Amino acid sequence: xxHTITEDAIVDxxxxxxxxxxxxxxLGPIFxxxxxxxxxxxxxxxxxxxxxxxxxxxTYKGNPMVAHLQLPRLTxxxxxxxxxxxxxxxxxxCSDNVASLFVRKAQMIGERLLHAISNYHESSEATGAARxxx
Ligand code: HEM
Numbered sequence: 001x002x003h004t005i006t007e008d009a010i011v012d013x014x015x016x017x018x019x020x021x022x023x024x025x026x027l028g029p030i031f032x033x034x035x036x037x038x039x040x041x042x043x044x045x046x047x048x049x050x051x052x053x054x055x056x057x058x059t060y061k062g063n064p065m066v067a068h069l070q071l072p073r074l075t076x077x078x079x080x081x082x083x084x085x086x087x088x089x090x091x092x093x094c095s096d097n098v099a100s101l102f103v104r105k106a107q108m109i110g111e112r113l114l115h116a117i118s119n120y121h122e123s124s125e126a127t128g129a130a131r132x133x134x
Pocket of ligand 1: 027030031034035042045046049061062063064067068071074078079080082106107109110111113
């Protein structure tokens, strides 16, 4: 049980969470399509991401927005499932306070990602429709 956010807590949480995602009927196929069978690079990115967000480690160099815009269009349903599994994993591993820090941060980031995804796909659909109308 983790009572503070540490690198060890993040590695453990990300590892268990990704194990669930991998076998999940909703999210698993999207990941399989995007990253194939080798989860090691994804785990490393997620660890770096969370330690940069919550421990200010500065180890994450990617762009989550771009990564998610390049996937087949993700919906609220995907995000709810993602957050449900994240919550379930954090609650099983961490004290209530620490679990709620992990969950609240993920909810905030998830909202921003979903908002950007909706805008992006709606504006590209609008551009497509305008092009067809010409
Ligand atoms: C709060 C919600 C989420 C957070 C914080 C999050 C975070 C991240 C991060 C940090 C990466 C690595 C990006 C990079 O540097 O390449 C990533 C990649 C990815 N995420 Fe998410 N994600 C979220 C929701 C979702 C959802 C709902 C899905 C749906 C399946 C998803 C699918 C993926 C996939 C497939 C990749 C791999 C993309 C690639 O490397 O090609 N994510 N995510």
